[in-house]
Amino acid sequence: MPEQSLYAGAALRRIRRRENLTQAAMAARLAISPSYLNLIERNQRPLSARVMMQLVSQFDFDPRALEADESIGGIDGLVRRMADERFSDLAIDREELDEFLAASPRVASAFARLFDNAAPASADAADPLVESRKAIERWRNHFSELDDAAEQTADDLRLSRADIGVALTERLRERHQLSVRILPREIMPDLQRRLDLHARQVQLSEMLPPHARNFNLAVQLAELEARREVESIAAGADFSEDTARQLFQRHLYGYFAAALLMPYGRFLRACQQTNYDFPVLERRFNVSFEQLAHRLTTLGRVGERGLPFFMARLDEAGQFSKRFAGASNSPLVEPVGSCPLWNVHRAFARPGEWQAQQVSVEGAQPSDWFTVARSTSGAENARFVVVVGVEARLAGEMALARGLSLSGDTFQPIGLGCRACRRVHCTQRSLPPTGASLRFDRAGRTNTPFSFGNG
Template identity: 65%
Template structure:
């Protein structure tokens, strides 16, 4: 089995601060460059076996302590919890959270445990869906062994067949004695796919698009040939609820299906060669925009990493039905509501058009480095005329300059559209789009004037 990459930036940073060393001094003792140490501390690179040996030799260090903050998701997991509206009036910034995690890691873990048990404003954090999402987040949505096995199978099928749909159909017939049959909608009124073992058929709805048909065939193959490997990963997860485990296993099956359609090596090479050109990648791999967006969040193979994208799916009410951050640190997509100033909402009225926007999270006047986001409408089931959603992908602006969709877009910080994590959690002053007062802030009233927003409050 491939060993899981060890990301332990916060723990390594705590060690350095405890020893009173600069990054340059620590890097010298570990025999690595300061820039590489910086990447490790930011969880952009894993702790290699050689660096681990140097840590033990130079600092008499217990390697087990590198795992201590994994369960809470490090600084990003802690920041997500403190973004709750119940803490809005405290003005806790990221630097304070770093100190909290660095100086009192056990207290930080205790807080995270209590927070997760108590639940969030949007519902219990221990509900099955939240638990499944936390486990996906813990893996950073990259399952190395499943990805490698899927890539090997995809390469094997493509040795003599160029069409992935045909290759999947032939694999099902030759290996599992299953034929593929497309059935009218009135025969499968409530199903997209059905496995009929009596007839030895994989039955698909005629309403599915070609990319969705291929995905359903890949999903069926994943369930048949990867059941043992998927079950092993799902059983290893820390769940109190079997429904959460079933949701996690469903995600793993979809993960394998996407890896079959977009094999890691070929897909990453295509991404890099095209500047992650989304329409080109859709066509080249014969996938939907939503399938492509999912795959972009998984490119974290050790020694062969892609860019850290996030992906969300939202409905017209601004509710997130899917959120995958992978290696991204985009906290604004983990809120209970989205910002109406984000052009992802505009995509509903411009079906099929890619909405590209440079945004920056603007909370309490403290703007982040900004994100390039790309959003487009998708059909809910892959069947034309069904429920409509918008899928958005995004990446930090500092990494986006060479992307195909960034051409013609100014990524200067001053040109970013300020957005917030939903009105109730946004402290931006003077926003004319505000619909709700910000939680934890005292409202101000002036009978002599009427401002641009119905809810005014002090900026400090």
């Protein structure tokens, strides 16, 4: 199993606030620089053993408190749980939750455990998709062992100097005695790829575009050559049923395939050199925007981190069919519903265009985000929009953010669906927020469909 780094930014902030210390003062007591402490508090650097020992000696810190923090996902994990409609009438804010976690981390952990195990109250409890996604989130969608193995395989294939499809085909032929055959649609009407061991063929549908062909070949290679790594990672996850484990493993094979097409070191350098210029990156690595968006959420290698992106895929009804938070902690992958003011929806009407937008998410921390969306077509011309985003404060170096103001007063306010959004005066509102009391004025009518209070 790869060693997981320990991120404890919230715990350090709580200790510093409890002791009424500035970052400079606390850094001095920990014998580190203020800038390094700032990175640790923002979860951009893991907590080292040396800093942990300083915490124990200087602040009488109990390391077991981190177990509670990790198990609930810190303050963001508590905020997500408190967004449940069962608590909507309590109006508990983030500051109260921060104080609760600081004062009673184990009680907070007990609450989170009870919430998560309340099976009758939530259909998600036994949902294999939810279980698989939670396992991915625990790793922040970064699997260093798979990245290392894929990078080694890419070096062996010399993907930087050869056509990717040709290199993958040759690998399958030489190492696994498998040929690649493209078959007509009528023979494979419902399949993209099939492994026929009797004929020693990897069969692909003729309907696949080149980037999808390459990805399918890379997934097939992953299933043949990365099985040990994938099964080792999956063995460390706790699933209630085998379906969730299989979904998780399918994600890991796709992860290896993407890492093979976009090897970590070369891909990160290209991102930094081009200022994350998505059109250039698509062409340089011969991938689709959806494949690129997936890969952007995985750049968490210690010492070589990229920008912390999230990605999601939506259909025309605003339903999320994919969502990965990566290291972003973005609330935009945890929606109760999609906000019509978020211009991901505009991308359906403008296929092929890049839709960049600065948004401010009501009630969320962090609240300000820079997002980029574009429409895409799936199998049999299924229509989706893929969106990626990063905190606005980090977006200044991005090519698609050039010329845009990243100050908060220019941002579009949005919510996480009308049921979760308590912004007033929104003319796009279709439902009142959960737990709100509706108000009626017989003397007049407002421009918005609902007037409400918090009680």
